[in-house]
Structures are given as structure tokens and as C-alpha cells.
Amino acid sequence: MAFPDLSDRCATCAGCRLWNNLSTPCGSFSVPSAPDPQIAQPKNDAAGAMSYLRSDEGSASLGQTPSPVRYSSSWSYLSEQLLTATDLVPPATDPRCGEEPAPGGWVELSSSPGPSLMNQDRVVDQPGGDPFERPFAPLTTADTGIETQLSPARALSRGARPVRALVWILSTILWSCAPETIPTPAVGPPEVLEVSGVSGVAGLEDLVCSVSTSMTLSWSLGDQLRARGTGRVVVPAREVVGGTWTCSAADERVQPRSVTVAPQGGNVLVILMDDVGIDNVGLYGVGSDPPPTPNLDGLAERGVLFRNAWALPECSPTRASLLTGRYPRRTGIGSVLQMRGFVALADAEVTIPEVLATSPLGYRSALAGKWHLAPLLWPWRFHPAEQGFERHMGSMDNLQARLRLWSDATFPLGYYFWEKNTDGVLSWETTYATTETTDDALALMTELGEPWFVLLAYNAAHSPWDVPPPQLLTGPPPLDEIESFDAAITAMDTEIGRLLAEMPPDQLDRTTIVALADNGTPQQVVEPPVPVWQSKGGWMEGGSRVPLIVAGPLVSRPGAVSDALVHVVDVLPTVAALAGASLDDGIERDGLSLLPYLADPAYPSGRGVLWTEKFFPNGEGPYVDKFRAVRDASHHLVLLPEGEMLYRLGPGPLEETWLPLDTLTQDDADALERLRKAMIEQEAALGLHRP
The missing domain is CATH 2.60.40.10 (Immunoglobulins)
Structure with missing residues (x-):
């Protein structure tokens, strides 16, 4: 009788390995003429005829380096007719094999007349394990994967069977019921990732x-x-x-x-406007008559406009947070730096230019315009050069600040007569400051070579609100402060347009532009219907909510709008991601990259709330808190020394309704608890305690 060669199938099957390694010699054995349910233990016939067949196979290596595995030893009895295996199919995993089924017994494997099989298993841990008994449930044809048929020749007489036939059944049983050592066979083609x-x-x-x-x-x-x-x-x-x-x-x-x-690379231009709230950029739909800003509008048409961007309520804290990616409590700058003081942005703070020094792309950095992160006493100390900038051309503070430092006299310092600091060297300038700052930015871009990072920090539209030169006016000369303020914004917008027009087109195509403001509109020039309390320096949204536009080669949907909650601290990680610069320096930062919103403006917010705060004095503390505030998509919670104030946000920007805490609806009460929890979590992250 011929038996199929199982070598191909046995390479990965412990049961088949038993087939290949059985030491039992071929011969004949005797079986009872009828099943004997009393036979429970194997018996060896010393005369050479066997009433059972047993395998004591050891460690199964499955075709690889031998390793300890669990295997089965079995004995089986065959009666009635000879089994002929015509097909061997790897069976599905039998769930009973890992459980405690009923003891084995006689089973009919095929119908009239058919062979009967009794199986009992003993499972042994190898090497060195102790054997233990675990009987298995009766096996069926489906269990073993064996298709059987009667031998048509009936060539062998009753009571004599080739040992090989019994071994075949034994190996198949082991294949089916030794799942500890048999990997689940593949069914169908491999999955595709x-x-x-x-x-x-x-x-x-x-x-x-x-x-x-x-x-x-x-x-x-x-x-x-x-x-x-x-x-x-x-x-x-x-x-x-x-x-x-x-x-x-x-x-x-x-x-x-x-x-x-790989990082996108390319140039990065950050345009920081001074005192320009969202009520002065028409794209935000606030105010009755915002000044025209066609070039900012054009930038938004090429980029993504962020409707829910926060900075800090005053100038110096925003500049420190922009450059470091850290909230004021970490930088120690929680209010405007005083020109007569001794406090500056700490040398230990790591700024965008210093982060870019880790980029493999070789960035160089420069600042054109206002610094306002140091006192004026030492123009060569606390200079941008000490914070990673290779070049600085601009003012160290507000344009009129120098005179106030030394004298109470009145002198027309401002946009037409101001002190300029060029890498620590002072000079008096008479060119309109917004124009000269734009010229300086263009010169620095050329000087640095690509890729570059340039922070273009305009003094506009901070006071004094000098009337711009005629070539930058788009209407009649202004007659009051509000009109002069609006004219300064439009003049700055015109200079932004000139800068973009004078950049080589291919260079502009390689440049990511981030345009934003440092805080809201000054109270003196807030125009109805915006209330005066929605202004710079205060805890209402108008103090911290600022315009933010990002444009550049990564924008997938030009002209899109994002409602994500974003913050000025996000600028540093955005620039770092563009440049492939490392932020693995152990410094605690609060910012999140804005790049995902360029690919998908609807990308989920990375934070649940926005945070702002104001405190004094600047430096290492201890501090006196003016306020802390958090805001989510629907409510705004402010913590003052006097207590809490909750506001419901309206449908339009800068629309807020004060909510007395003792008459809250359920929705508002839920919002209060939600924002209280968020504020406490943020305070804990910053190491703050409640006043």
C-alpha cells in the first residue's frame, strides 16, 4: 500500500514531525473484533504484534532551531475496515483543544461499514516538564481533516493491519489537537497594509x-x-x-x-503687527468700517485664515511667547517690559533662531523692526544677537520711548524721527519707520542667503499715530487719532504688498509666511459697535484675540478658514517642523505646530482651551496676578483676584455675554465646571497656585 510523501507539509507541523520521526517498526498488530471500552491503557505485545501504537516524540523544532514546545503523545485503536487517506487538509483551529472536553471514546469516522477510532491524549512539556493527563473529546472527520474510504480490494484480512496506516491516523490526530505547537495555517492570500x-x-x-x-x-x-x-x-x-x-x-x-x-524647508517670514486687533482686519467681519487691507486679504486668499487665534493681552509677553513657544509664566514676562527697568528675556530662554541652529538645512536668522524684550539702558546688552539672531535692524522699544527715558520734555519722536539699533550701533532715522523696516527686511533676506528666517516686527500700528506719507495714503488725510490709526494699518498693508512684490517670485514660492498681531486694539481707537472693553490689555477676548494667516507652498486649500484653537506659542513648533529642527532638548513648551492645518484646515484642535494671563512684576517673581483666563468653543472663564467671571460667546467675534454664576442654565453650569477643570489643569502644568 502506497502512502503519500508528507515532507512538504511536515516542515511546519509538529504533528507531521511525529510522522517523520516515529521509531515504531513496520509490522502487524492485533485489534479486537469489536471496540472494547474497557481498554484504557496501552499494552505492549512482547511477541512483536502490537495491540496499540504509541509515539513518544520529543521537542519539535518545526523546521527551525529546536526549542521547548508542548506536544502530544497518543495511542489509537483501529477496527473494521482499512483507512485510506486520499486528502489531507489543514483543519481550522478546534476551539475544544484549549478547553477541558469530555474523555475520548469510540467514534465512527465513516458510515457503514466504517472504521472506529478511540483516542486518548497525554500532553507533555519539553524539555524537563512533568507530564499531565488531558483527555480530548472524540474526533470526527472534520476535526482531523482526513477523508476516508473503504479499501475496495479488502486486501488485508481482519485483525492484521499495516502499522503505517495507524501511524497516519495518529499523526493526523496530533495535527488537529495540539494547537500549542501548531501555528494557525494560512487561509487565503496575505493581508495588504x-x-x-x-x-x-x-x-x-x-x-x-x-x-x-x-x-x-x-x-x-x-x-x-x-x-x-x-x-x-x-x-x-x-x-x-x-x-x-x-x-x-x-x-x-x-x-x-x-x-x-523630510522637512519642507524653505524660507520662513513671520510678520508681526503691533496693536492690530481682529476688528481692524476686514476678513474677520468685526466693526463697521475697518481700514482697507488688500494685501492681507490677498495673503489669506493664498493661505489659511485662523478665526480663533489668541496671543497675550500686551506686547512684551506675546513677543516672548512667540520666540520661545512658552506661556508667560515660564518666560517670566507677564506684562510690558519697562524701559527704565533691568528685566529682559532671560538668556537661558531658547528662541526660534537658536532652535533653527539644530536644523540640518543651515538656517540663518535676522530681525527687522521692534524688539521690546529688553530695557533701553544698555542697547548693546539684552540684544537680539544674544538670542540667536545674526542681524538686527530696528528699534529696541516703541518709537517714542527714547525721549521718555531721559526727559519729560515734549519732542516729536515717532515714525519720522526715531532711534534705530543696527546690531548694537545706534543712529537717528528720519525715514518713515514702516517703510524703512520693510527696506531692512528685504536687505536682510538678500544678505542671509536661503534658507532664512526673518522676523519682520512692525512698530505699526502702535502709537504715536503719525500720519503716513502721502504715497501711502489711500484717502484724504486723517483728522483724528482713529483715522490716523486706520491710516497706519493701511500704510503697513501697502508696505507688506511691496515686500512681497519685490521678493523674487521663485523665492516667494519657497517661503512660508505667518502674519499675526501681538494683541488687540488700543482702547483709545476702538470703534463702535465694538465696546471699549474689548481692547488691548484687558481680560476680554478683544485683548488677546488676534488675526493670524499662514500662507506658503504647503497650503492645500488656498483661501480656507480654520476654527481650530491656536495660539502665538504655536509659531515656534511650526517653524521647527518646517526646518526639521529638533525640539528634543528637555525644555517645557506649550506650542503645537500649525502645519497640519495647512494640509487640512478642518484638522482637529490640538488643545481643548486657549490660555492667557497677565501678572507683574516681570522677572523671577514672586508675581501678583492681574488675571488668568481660558476659553473653549462656547465659553470664556476669567479668574480675577476678586473671583470668577463667566462669559458665553456670541455668534460673532468679540460678542460675549456675562453670566451671573448664581443664575446659570444647565448648559452654562456645565461649561463653568468644564472650564474650571481646564484652568486647574493648566495651572498645574505651569506650577501655579490659586490666589
Whole structure:
């Protein structure tokens, strides 16, 4: 009788390995003419005829280096007709194999007449384990994967059977009921990993890897595991840094997928406007007659407009937070720096230019315009050069500040007569400051060479509100402070347009532009219907809510609007992501990259609330708090020394309704508890205590 060669199938099957390694010699054995249910133990016939067949196979290596495995020893009885195996199919995993089924017994494997089989198993741990008994439930044809048929020749007489026939049955039984040592056979073709977020730009999109089943997946960057999940695994965009990312599955048959990403690079221009609230940029739909800003409008048409951006309520705290990515309590600058003081942005703070020094792309940095992060006593000390800028051309403070430092006299210091600091060297300038600052920015871009980072910090539209030169006026000369303020904004917008027009077109195409303001509109020039308390320096939204536009080559939907909650502290991580600069320096930062919103303006907010605060004095403390505030999508909570104030946000920007805490609706009460919790969490993160 011929038996099929199982060598191909046995390479990965412990049961088949028993087939290949059985030491039992071929011969004949006797079986009872009828099943004997009393036979429970194997009996060896010393004469050579066997009433049972037993395998004591040891460690199964499954075709690889031998290792300790669990295997089965079995004995079986065959009666009636000879079994002929015609097909061997790897069975599905039998759930009974891991349980405690009923004891084995005689089972009919095929119908009239058919062979009967009794099976009893003993499972042994190898090597060195103690044997223990675990009977298995009766096996059926479906269990074993054996298709049987009667031998048509009936060539062998009753009571004599080739040993090989019995071994065949034994090996099949082991295959079916030794799941500890047998991997689940493959069914169908291997799964295929689906990967998205393959733009190739670091920090722009989530990296998503998925599969149609619930197998375990993982993302790795080089040899570092970064994320793991079942069926779907995501690396958030803000965590996607440059390098080769590989998604792999626990099933080795599934082909891994790799994605190589790199920083976008290119130039970065940050335009910081002074005292320009959202009520003075027509795109935000606030105010009855905002000044025309066609170039900011054009920038928004090329980029993404952020409707819910916060800064700090005053100048110096915003500038410190922009450059460091840290809230005021970390920088120690919680109010305007005094020109007669001795406090400056601490040398230990790491600024955008210093972060860019870690970029592999070789960035150079410069500041054109206002600094206002140091006192005026030492123009060569606390200079931008000490915070990583290679060049600085502009004012150290407000344009009229120098005279107030030394004298109470009245002198027309302002946009037409101001003190300029060029890398620590002082000079008096008579060119309209907004125009000269624009000229300086263009010169620095050329001087630095690409890629560059330029912070263009206009003094406009901070006081004094000098009338711009005629070539920058778009209407009749202004007659009062409000009209002069509006004219200063339009003049600055015109100079922004000139700067963009004079940049080489290919250079502009390689430049990401971030335009924003440092705080809200000064109270003196707030125009109805905006109430005067929605202004610079205060705790209402008008103090901290600022315009923010980001444009550049990564914008996928020009002209889009984002409602995400974003903050001035987000500028540093955005620039770092563009440049591929490392932020793994152990410094606690509060910002989140804005790059995901350029790919998808509807990308979820990275934070649940916005935070602002005001305190004094500046420096190392102790501090006296003026206020702290948090805001989510619907409410605004302010903590004052006198207590809490809750506001419901209206449908339009800068629309807020004060809510007495003793008459809250359920929705407002829920908002109060939600924002209280958020404020406490933020205070804890900053190491703050309640006053």
C-alpha cells in the first residue's frame, strides 16, 4: 500500500514531525473484533504484534532551531475496515483543544461499514516538564481533516493491519489537537497594509496604517517603536519628524510598508503687527468700517485664515511667547517690559533662531523692526544677537520711548524721527519707520542667503499715530487719532504688498509666511459697535484675540478658514517642523505646530482651551496676578483676584455675554465646571497656585 510523501507539509507541523520521526517498526498488530471500552491503557505485545501504537516524540523544532514546545503523545485503536487517506487538509483551529472536553471514546469516522477510532491524549512539556493527563473529546472527520474510504480490494484480512496506516491516523490526530505547537495555517492570500499620509513632508499629515483584520500593527522610525495599535495605527502629524517610517504587522506574511518624510524647508517670514486687533482686519467681519487691507486679504486668499487665534493681552509677553513657544509664566514676562527697568528675556530662554541652529538645512536668522524684550539702558546688552539672531535692524522699544527715558520734555519722536539699533550701533532715522523696516527686511533676506528666517516686527500700528506719507495714503488725510490709526494699518498693508512684490517670485514660492498681531486694539481707537472693553490689555477676548494667516507652498486649500484653537506659542513648533529642527532638548513648551492645518484646515484642535494671563512684576517673581483666563468653543472663564467671571460667546467675534454664576442654565453650569477643570489643569502644568 502506497502512502503519500508528507515532507512538504511536515516542515511546519509538529504533528507531521511525529510522522517523520516515529521509531515504531513496520509490522502487524492485533485489534479486537469489536471496540472494547474497557481498554484504557496501552499494552505492549512482547511477541512483536502490537495491540496499540504509541509515539513518544520529543521537542519539535518545526523546521527551525529546536526549542521547548508542548506536544502530544497518543495511542489509537483501529477496527473494521482499512483507512485510506486520499486528502489531507489543514483543519481550522478546534476551539475544544484549549478547553477541558469530555474523555475520548469510540467514534465512527465513516458510515457503514466504517472504521472506529478511540483516542486518548497525554500532553507533555519539553524539555524537563512533568507530564499531565488531558483527555480530548472524540474526533470526527472534520476535526482531523482526513477523508476516508473503504479499501475496495479488502486486501488485508481482519485483525492484521499495516502499522503505517495507524501511524497516519495518529499523526493526523496530533495535527488537529495540539494547537500549542501548531501555528494557525494560512487561509487565503496575505493581508495588504493600507498607508495614508504619504505626502513626504514631515509634520504635515497623520501617518495612518490599517488592515482589514484585527491584527497588531506598529509604526517605527528606524529602530524606534513610535506607535502600536490593532487593525489601525496612527502617528499624529505633529509627531511625524523626518526619516523613514515603517509600518509592520505581527503576521510575518504581511509585507511591511515604508514612508520616507523630510522637512519642507524653505524660507520662513513671520510678520508681526503691533496693536492690530481682529476688528481692524476686514476678513474677520468685526466693526463697521475697518481700514482697507488688500494685501492681507490677498495673503489669506493664498493661505489659511485662523478665526480663533489668541496671543497675550500686551506686547512684551506675546513677543516672548512667540520666540520661545512658552506661556508667560515660564518666560517670566507677564506684562510690558519697562524701559527704565533691568528685566529682559532671560538668556537661558531658547528662541526660534537658536532652535533653527539644530536644523540640518543651515538656517540663518535676522530681525527687522521692534524688539521690546529688553530695557533701553544698555542697547548693546539684552540684544537680539544674544538670542540667536545674526542681524538686527530696528528699534529696541516703541518709537517714542527714547525721549521718555531721559526727559519729560515734549519732542516729536515717532515714525519720522526715531532711534534705530543696527546690531548694537545706534543712529537717528528720519525715514518713515514702516517703510524703512520693510527696506531692512528685504536687505536682510538678500544678505542671509536661503534658507532664512526673518522676523519682520512692525512698530505699526502702535502709537504715536503719525500720519503716513502721502504715497501711502489711500484717502484724504486723517483728522483724528482713529483715522490716523486706520491710516497706519493701511500704510503697513501697502508696505507688506511691496515686500512681497519685490521678493523674487521663485523665492516667494519657497517661503512660508505667518502674519499675526501681538494683541488687540488700543482702547483709545476702538470703534463702535465694538465696546471699549474689548481692547488691548484687558481680560476680554478683544485683548488677546488676534488675526493670524499662514500662507506658503504647503497650503492645500488656498483661501480656507480654520476654527481650530491656536495660539502665538504655536509659531515656534511650526517653524521647527518646517526646518526639521529638533525640539528634543528637555525644555517645557506649550506650542503645537500649525502645519497640519495647512494640509487640512478642518484638522482637529490640538488643545481643548486657549490660555492667557497677565501678572507683574516681570522677572523671577514672586508675581501678583492681574488675571488668568481660558476659553473653549462656547465659553470664556476669567479668574480675577476678586473671583470668577463667566462669559458665553456670541455668534460673532468679540460678542460675549456675562453670566451671573448664581443664575446659570444647565448648559452654562456645565461649561463653568468644564472650564474650571481646564484652568486647574493648566495651572498645574505651569506650577501655579490659586490666589
